[in-house]
Amino acid sequence: MAEGRERTAVDLFCGSGAVSAALRRRGFRVLAAVDNDPIACRTYKLNHSKTRLLKQDIQLLNPAKDRRLRSIQSVDLLVVCAPCQPFSSQNQKRRGDPRAALILEAVKFAAELKPSLILFENVSGLAGPGSHELLTELRTRLEAHDYLLGLPRRIDAADLGVPQRRIRCVMIAARTKAALSEFQQANFSAPRSTVREAIADLPALASGERCNRDPLHFARDHRAIVIQRLEHIPHNGGSRADLPKHLQLRCHEGRATSYSDVYGRMCWDQVAPTLTTGCTDVTRGRFAHPDQDRAISLREAALLQTFPKKYKFHGNASEVARQIGNAVPVTMVEAMLPALEKIMDLPS
Ligand SMILES: C[S@@+](CC[C@H](N)C(=O)[O-])C[C@H]1O[C@@H](n2cnc3c(N)ncnc32)[C@H](O)[C@@H]1O
Structure with missing residues (x-):
């Protein structure tokens, strides 16, 4: 634990709450979460009733003025899982998708909440040449608030104990070069898990x-x-x-x-x-x-995404499938957290 206290986090683009589930399993208190999808927000509330959920367009939020955020004292980790469609090779119309810029919204939260560490997760396209300009913009804006943006790493969730091949791009922003290099060297791995282990007992x-x-x-x-x-x-x-x-x-x-x-x-x-x-x-x-x-089934899909067995979802079948398909595998985040906690504890 950080200096004998509970670690804290804020979850931006929280969706149905997979990242928050991982954070809570590792003992983090999730102080606030933001998403504008009413269905996903209801799922989030069903499973994370104690977190302050801000159900609104992140672009309209002003963390410097918002009472709900201004009362937050100390944040160890800010997680940013912006929509992946603008960076996905599956999306033929991704060029010019205005949602790409949503990742930049993280900067105003960094400026106000001053987290020790910021974790960005997205599809591997975020690390590709098409996103170079956007990442340069993100880097420049973060630097204005004393954060350095590290290089993206491509990680397969299957290497972190998730029974699913899911290649993601993860990167951090932190205040020191030492933190960035620790992240690049971190050995993210866990024993492999299979479809059988996840769903055979259903x-x-x-x-x-x-x-x-x-x-x-x-x-x-x-x-x-x-x-x-x-x-x-x-x-x-x-x-x-x-x-x-x-x-x-x-x-x-x-x-x-x-x-x-x-x-x-x-x-x-x-x-x-x-x-x-x-x-x-x-x-x-x-x-x-x-x-x-x-x-x-939807439950099998949720288990292959490593949601907890009893996770509740709001919505009809296609709305639940959307929430599951958009989620970050819980076990993937959980497996990365020990290394991230070490980085949070480095002197800043
Ligand atoms: C990749 S998903 C996030 C997955 C989530 N972190 C999880 O663990 O399940 C991206 C999320 O961004 C949300 N989103 C898209 N545009 C938004 C906006 N303008 N303001 C707030 N949230 C937005 C979507 O509703 C969606 O839930």
């Missing part, structure tokens, strides 16, 4: 079936043709390449390599593919259960 479900003990563990009601296709996909890692001709999708004819993950099954003893907001739809990626003829 009750089996047929298409359209619900588990009466868990409202999030239900299977999509697939159309008959979808079930027929799934029945032909070999268990444990099979793909649409295994479909007989009469079950192949017209739009895939002659395209063996593009969209090859569509209708694919996960493998029990490997990590899952990167979960997206379409993670319970077999037509949007390798999101079929390893050996049941259905897409994974």
Whole structure:
């Protein structure tokens, strides 16, 4: 603990609260969180009732004047998980996306809250050449408040004990060069975890079936043709390449390599593919259960994102899938925190 007291954090772009869940597991008190999505905010409140949640557009917040933030005394860690769509290779229209600039909103919080450390997390595109200008702007603005911005590191959540391949860009801002170099050298690793470890103990479900003990563990009601296709996909890692001709999708004819993950099954003893907001739809990626003829359930998706087993979500199925797909894996953040705590304790 920092000088015998509880560590504290503020969670910007908190979404449904995965980062806050990780912080709290490590003993942090999350003093405040910001997000403007009303559905995600309700989920956040259901799980983190003690945190002061500011449900509004971050661009309209003025931390220097806002009573709710001005009362905050001391912050160890400011976490900034700005929207990733502007940096994502999956987004064809990302150039000129005004959401890219939202990351700069972190600076006014740094200026007011003066955290020991700022952690930025985003998709790996944030470390690419297309984001160079924006990062230069972020660096310049942070320097005006005595923070140095470090170089981005690409980290695969699978190397940090998450049962999912999810390559992210993480970087810090801190007051000293020593802090930045400690971050570059930090060995972020944890034993690998698999799909089996995450979801094998959940009750089996047929298409359209619900588990009466868990409202999030239900299977999509697939159309008959979808079930027929799934029945032909070999268990444990099979793909649409295994479909007989009469079950192949017209739009895939002659395209063996593009969209090859569509209708694919996960493998029990490997990590899952990167979960997206379409993670319970077999037509949007390798999101079929390893050996049941259905897409994974929302609970299975949440567990593959390492949300706690009993995490509650607000919203309808597609709203919950969006929150899960947008989340930072809880275990990934948790595994990084010991190294980050060491950096917070360096003299500034
Ligand atoms: C990558 S997600 C954050 C994930 C979250 N940190 C977690 O752990 O689950 C980005 C979040 O930014 C929020 N957001 C987008 N624009 C915003 C704005 N103008 N003001 C506040 N929040 C915003 C979205 O609602 C979304 O929840």
